[in-house]
Amino acid sequence: MNWRNVGLIFRREVIDQLRDRRTLFMIAVLPLLLYPALGVGMVQLTVLFSEQPRTVVILGAKEGDRFLDRWFRHVGDADKLRVITDDDVPPASPDAAETAELAGNPSLLQHARTLREQIEQREVVSAQLAEAERAGDLPAIATLRQKHADLTETLGDLFGASGIQVLIVIPTDFARHLAEMKQAVVDRGERVAEFDYPRPLIVQNSADEKSLIAANRVQRVMDAWEREILKLALQEVGLPASLPAPINASAIDLAEEQQISANVWSKLFPALLVIMALTGAFYPAIDLAAGEKERGTMETLLICPASRTEIVLGKFLTVMVFSAATALLNLSSLGFTGKYMISLAGGGAMAKVADLTLPPLASLAWVLVMLVPLSALFSALCLAFATFARSSKEGQYYLTPLLMVTMGLTVFCLSPAVEIQPFYSVMPVMGPALLLKGLLLDSSSTQLLVYAIPVLATSFGYAVLALWWAIDQFASEDVLFREAERFDLRLWLRHLLRDKEATPSFAEAGFCFVMIMLMQFMALKFFQAPLQTVAEDQRGRLMMQLLIIQQLVIVATPPLFMGVMLTSSIRDTFRLRWPGLIDLVAAGLLAFVMHPLSLEFAASIQWFFPPLPPSVTEILATISSGDMPWWIPFLAFAVAPAVCEELAFRGFLLSGFVRGGRERLAIVLSALTFGIMHMIPQQVFNASLLGLVLGLIAIRSRSLWPGVLFHLTYNGLELSRNRWGGDMPSVGGWSWLFRVDPTEGGLRYQPLLLVLAGVTAVALLLLIARPRTQARGDQALLISDRWPLPATPSVVTRP
Numbered sequence: 068m069n070w071r072n073v074g075l076i077f078r079r080e081v082i083d084q085l086r087d088r089r090t091l092f093m094i095a096v097l098p099l100l101l102y103p104a105l106g107v108g109m110v111q112l113t114v115l116f117s118e119q120p121r122t123v124v125i126l127g128a129k130e131g132d133r134f135l136d137r138w139f140r141h142v143g144d145a146d147k148l149r150v151i152t153d154d155d156v157p158p159a160s161p162d163a164a165e166t167a168e169l170a171g172n173p174s175l176l177q178h179a180r181t182l183r184e185q186i187e188q189r190e191v192v193s194a195q196l197a198e199a200e201r202a203g204d205l206p207a208i209a210t211l212r213q214k215h216a217d218l219t220e221t222l223g224d225l226f227g228a229s230g231i232q233v234l235i236v237i238p239t240d241f242a243r244h245l246a247e248m249k250q251a252v253v254d255r256g257e258r259v260a261e262f263d264y265p266r267p268l269i270v271q272n273s274a275d276e277k278s279l280i281a282a283n284r285v286q287r288v289m290d291a292w293e294r295e296i297l298k299l300a301l302q303e304v305g306l307p308a309s310l311p312a313p314i315n316a317s318a319i320d321l322a323e324e325q326q327i328s329a330n331v332w333s334k335l336f337p338a339l340l341v342i343m344a345l346t347g348a349f350y351p352a353i354d355l356a357a358g359e360k361e362r363g364t365m366e367t368l369l370i371c372p373a374s375r376t377e378i379v380l381g382k383f384l385t386v387m388v389f390s391a392a393t394a395l396l397n398l399s400s401l402g403f404t405g406k407y408m409i410s411l412a413g414g415g416a417m418a419k420v421a422d423l424t425l426p427p428l429a430s431l432a433w434v435l436v437m438l439v440p441l442s443a444l445f446s447a448l449c450l451a452f453a454t455f456a457r458s459s460k461e462g463q464y465y466l467t468p469l470l471m472v473t474m475g476l477t478v479f480c481l482s483p484a485v486e487i488q489p490f491y492s493v494m495p496v497m498g499p500a501l502l503l504k505g506l507l508l509d510s511s512s513t514q515l516l517v518y519a520i521p522v523l524a525t526s527f528g529y530a531v532l533a534l535w536w537a538i539d540q541f542a543s544e545d546v547l548f549r550e551a552e553r554f555d556l557r558l559w560l561r562h563l564l565r566d567k568e569a570t571p572s573f574a575e576a577g578f579c580f581v582m583i584m585l586m587q588f589m590a591l592k593f594f595q596a597p598l599q600t601v602a603e604d605q606r607g608r609l610m611m612q613l614l615i616i617q618q619l620v621i622v623a624t625p626p627l628f629m630g631v632m633l634t635s636s637i638r639d640t641f642r643l644r645w646p647g648l649i650d651l652v653a654a655g656l657l658a659f660v661m662h663p664l665s666l667e668f669a670a671s672i673q674w675f676f677p678p679l680p681p682s683v684t685e686i687l688a689t690i691s692s693g694d695m696p697w698w699i700p701f702l703a704f705a706v707a708p709a710v711c712e713e714l715a716f717r718g719f720l721l722s723g724f725v726r727g728g729r730e731r732l733a734i735v736l737s738a739l740t741f742g743i744m745h746m747i748p749q750q751v752f753n754a755s756l757l758g759l760v761l762g763l764i765a766i767r768s769r770s771l772w773p774g775v776l777f778h779l780t781y782n783g784l785e786l787s788r789n790r791w792g793g794d795m796p797s798v799g800g801w802s803w804l805f806r807v808d809p810t811e812g813g814l815r816y817q818p819l820l821l822v823l824a825g826v827t828a829v830a831l832l833l834l835i836a837r838p839r840t841q842a843r844g845d846q847a848l849l850i851s852d853r854w855p856l857p858a859t860p861s862v863v864t865r866p
Contacts, residue, residue: 068380072373076381080355084389093350094389098343098396102404109408120149121281122230124179127237128152139288148284151175178229183236185225186268189218226272232281238265249300328424332402333507334481336426336434337500339401340394341477344438345445347393348386349466352449355382357462365547379450379538386446391438398434429510436519437499440526444495445473447533454540454547480504487518489675490748495529498522569636575629576723580740582625583715587744590621607695611703618703622744623711626719641718646770650835654764654773657831658780660824661760663816666788669753670815676749697790704786709779716741716758717765717774725766734762757781760832767835788814 085091139145153176196211226234238244244264269289271282298308309315359365368378402425425431449466456462473496479485480500487501502522505515540546571579594613601609626641634640716737724733738758742751761774804820816824 072377073380077384080385098400102400106408121232123150123233125152125235185222232278234270236268333504337503338477343394343397344441348390348445348449351386351389352453353462356453357456357459375542379541387442390442430507433506437503443530451537492518492521493525567635569639571723576720586621611699614703618707618711626715642771644770646768650768650773653831654777658777660827662784705782713775737762
């Protein structure tokens with residue numbers, strides 16, 4: 068590779084981008100102007116459009132009944148409630164004059180009185196309904212429920228049209244009942260415990276934000292009023308005012324200003340770094356790839372002395388520079404603008420962060436460190452998608468889902484309950500975001516620094532894979548020079564149904580996997596509902612039935628349907644050929660020797676994954692219990708997955724993925740889709756590793772049945788271990804092979820057995836991957852023997 072050519076391509080693309088005023092505006096000018104403009108705009112809107120007073124109508128208020136300012140949490144909240152009462156208090160001040168003027172509003176008061184009549188009717192019907200339910204009068208219950216629903220609907224319509232946000236109805240003689248209760252407390256008679264009287268009623272509409280806000284303020288006022296009455300009553304009888312709150316714990320806030328600042332930046336910086344790194348790579352990548360096609364300059368670029376790889380590297384470095392610059396400028400602008408705007412807040416809710424300080428240099432250094440792999444990953448992905456696109460418009464369509472997925476992962480990382488752990492540290496986007504969030508909170512944490520190695524290593528690894536994909540796309544003439552075409556649904560369907568090919572295409576295989584995942588997602592609700600209502604003793608059997616239905620309907624049906632409708636050869640699509648005896652026997656034996664290896668490997672990396680969900684734990688407990696005949700779990704966990712999953716992933720999907728001629732890539736893709744389908748992290752990892760072996764067996768044997776036998780045997784062994792493993796002999800000569808330890812998951816395997824299994828597994832894999840010939844007509848074709856051996860079988864774990 069000639070790095071001089073890479074540098075020339077890089078300088079050419081950077082200069083072209085800097086000449087584009089739109090790019091300069093998006094990268095440099097917009098970040099510097101956007102956040103200050105947003106801050107000024109928010110201040111102006113807060114000043115000009117402060118919250119308007121909400122209307123509260125009180126019926127049944129007596130002279131002197133008012134909301135006192137001291138009863139509000141914030142004194143300013145008293146001015147945000149416009150209280151209207153039906154009393155006749157003469158005005159004694161300007162504020163009281165305004166209240167009296169509002170009290171004379173006949174429309175609001177008339178609406179309030181109408182609402183009170185409807186409320187009283189509804190209360191009567193509610194009492195009748197309660198009496199009918201106690202008596203068990205079914206006809207009366209049905210009639211009264213309908214009447215109650217009609218009155219509630221009418222009441223809601225009247226309240227919505229009244230212009231009242233909160234209505235308070237004070238019962239008649241409420242003051243007299245309060246006085247009697249006080250006197251009863253003073254007398255300390257037996258009737259205190261039975262003393263009851265009608266209470267005030269607060270009417271609101273929680274679906275209306277204005278009504279909800281006003282009702283919350285009114286409720287706080289009512290609570291303060293209630294505490295005031297109780298305090299006075301206790302004083303009259305000579306009891307301490309603190310009697311109703313004997314604990315009344317006080318709180319000490321140990322948060323320092325620097326910690327509060329770090330908490331703020333730990334939420335803003337990681338999210339903005341991820342989103343802006345992607346946004347900064349978005350448009351330059353489209354312009355450098357799809358834009359070249361539209362401008363007709365792609366051919367000129369390809370005839371230069373630089374190779375395709377050197378051209379892609381030059382464009383990649385250009386996109387990466389603009390991605391990093393966009394992220395840094397946005398972070399800088401947001402940081403200084405946020406600090407300045409918060410300093411203007413002064414007191415109030417923002418008082419604790421009024422002296423917001425920027426993160427220390429150590430934390431800012433980690434921002435730069437995390438920016439490099441993120442920019443590299445997003446630049447490579449955007450360049451690959453943009454290269455595949457026919458035009459800039461199509462490139463935007465491809466990159467928009469990438470932006471949405473990234474935003475979803477970013478929002479997940481912002482949750483306070485989500486912290487970095489081994490599994491998250493190797494996930495793309497999530498690892499850098501969570502590590503940066505933790506380091507901004509505490510840059511000196513040695514525990515977090517340990518995660519820096521896996522986060523950086525895997526992030527750069529993902530970036531290299533994405534860059535390889537971009538180079539591969541750029542090396543394909545079909546991708547670079549395919550013409551834009553108009554999509555006609557009718558012609559496309561006719562093409563699919565009439566011009567069938569023997570096996571599915573890559574796109575059809577991908578669509579089938581998407582269908583399986585969507586159906587699995589939609590079925591979650593339908594599978595959970597029966598489990599919540601079934602009796603406990605029938606729960607296990609129902610689980611098995613639902614698992615069988617899930618395999619037949621969700622996993623097997625889409626590929627079978629698409630195979631019948633879209634392909635001309637079911638035999639080739641699903642590899643329904645009878646294999647050689649050697650392949651069949653080798654696959655069956657391989658399942659036996661790989662099971663202990665995978666089990667011990669899974670146990671050794673259990674710390675890496677989050678705990679299993681309760682639903683999975685419950686299913687494993689159901690398998691282990693002897694309350695169910697053995698053949699039911701065997702049918703659900705061994706037979707159904709072996710047939711249905713192999714038809715889908717080593718049948719239809721693998722046949723579609725291998726159409727591109729890259730068998731290794733097809734095996735990897737089928738293994739990844741097989742793992743992702745299991746959804747739970749432990750199962751995703753285990754099933755993906757297992758899928759590599761199953762894909763190799765299917766490709767080399769050119770048959771589905773060895774994989775079915777392997778899958779059936781493997782799952783059957785795991786089922787037997789969970790059900791009867793505790794009864795296996797682990798003494799005498801067997802102690803060299805097995806050990807039974809309930810604290811470690813029951814039956815476990817000894818090192819001697821693992822060594823024997825490992826050697827046998829290697830030999831069987833070599834046998835399966837051996838060069839072989841196949842007669843076709845008069846020719847003898849040599850099947851490729853350039854296959855590398857798969858990873859050591861000890862890494863393959865149970866699905």
